[in-house]
Amino acid sequence: MNVDLYEKIWMRGVAALLVVFFAVTAYEAYSGSVQPPSHVETIDPTKAMGDARFQPLGVSVDASGHVHARLVGITFAWLPPAITVPAETPVTFHLTSTDVTHGFEIVRTNGQSMVVPGYISQFTTQFAAGEYLIACNEFCGIGHHTMAGKLTVVPASQWKAPGAAPTASADDGSRSSGNTMAMTSGAGDQP
Ligand code: CUA
Numbered sequence: 318m319n320v321d322l323y324e325k326i327w328m329r330g331v332a333a334l335l336v337v338f339f340a341v342t343a344y345e346a347y348s349g350s351v352q353p354p355s356h357v358e359t360i361d362p363t364k365a366m367g368d369a370r371f372q373p374l375g376v377s378v379d380a381s382g383h384v385h386a387r388l389v390g391i392t393f394a395w396l397p398p399a400i401t402v403p404a405e406t407p408v409t410f411h412l413t414s415t416d417v418t419h420g421f422e423i424v425r426t427n428g429q430s431m432v433v434p435g436y437i438s439q440f441t442t443q444f445a446a447g448e449y450l451i452a453c454n455e456f457c458g459i460g461h462h463t464m465a466g467k468l469t470v471v472p473a474s475q476w477k478a479p480g481a482a483p484t485a486s487a488d489d490g491s492r493s494s495g496n497t498m499a500m501t502s503g504a505g506d507q508p
Contacts, residue, residue, distance in 0.1 A: 420455030
């Protein structure tokens, strides 16, 4: 088969580039232990709301004083829709979905994870004081753009650890109540 010289050069160049890209990806993954922020912990999505690992829903403090935030994504809300955590304090997020894949993104921070039904995603990070929008960055359906929550970060001295955090219910009231920071006003119009 007669292959043109320039075509040969391009084919070899593309093959070399692919080798370089795979090598860089492998190097980053193994040397830096880069992996999705998932715990590879499974959960029954249909029973996620009652699962012991999501009790209490929202913010709580464990026996060692570490702050945890447990949120469940449903179409189209984060439950609970608003949480408050102390500033400059590590917070471990535990996230799951009852239905489809959502994207948990605390806008303008490094707090971000895919939220996949059947799995518990987990990451730990901390924040400067302020108010942050929690958006969904994975297209999940017709109400995707209204799927928003609110993270309030207060100075640690002003923060009070919740006792038994109230468990948010999945009724329509709590679905729309957290959407005050959504970009549009259509929060109450979802089916
Ligand atoms: Cu949930 Cu997009």
